[in-house]
Amino acid sequence: MHGIDKRTGKVLWRESVGTVVHNTPIVGMTMDGKLAVSHGRGGPHGPLEKPYGQSLTSLAPGHEGTTLWSTPLEPYDPSFASHWNKKYVFGFRNGHHIVLDADSGKLLREQPLYTGATVCKFNPQDGKWIKQTNVAVKAGKGL
Structure with missing residues (x-):
């Protein structure tokens, strides 16, 4: 994921953990009111972005592109929109709905x-x- 100046086309920042092409990153607000984006890596086609998992990346001014947390989840196929709110990040893995803590990335539960x-x-x-x-x-x- 990259931050690009819309007027000049200059790359302003790059996040460091990667995002698979089949995932739709979603922008939201953290518990402390700062902009961030949830995004995932993985898939059945052996993508290059490793480790497979879910991440939250800062979009806050001065901290753009900084990884707030990255949770390894193997196997993981994040071919979905990475919905989240200030409390939880949601996803799917191995026929289960997963819920992660939005502040830490800790896996809270998996529901079949x-x-x-x-x-x-x-x-x-x-x-x-x-x-x-x-x-x-x-x-x-x-x-």
Whole structure:
């Protein structure tokens, strides 16, 4: 990731940990109100940016491009938008939704996506909703 002067095209800064092309970095505000960007590295195609994982990089004036934290997560395929807020950074790994602490990058929890799901299905024949718990679902295949 690079910071480029929009008037001159001059590169003002470069971050040091890398970002894979399939990841969409997201800009937000840290707990102390400073601009930063969440971004990831990794993927099934063996990208050059290593170690695979998630990072938060400062965009605060005078600290642009400084890595605030970088958390290794192997294996990791960050082919998603790196959503975050001042408390948490969110991602996906090995069929799990992951949550990291936005201040430290510490992995707080992993929740399975395909097992133990609660599913609500509408039955058009009787017009009622059916709630099923602890359901196993297949990725991209529905129920």
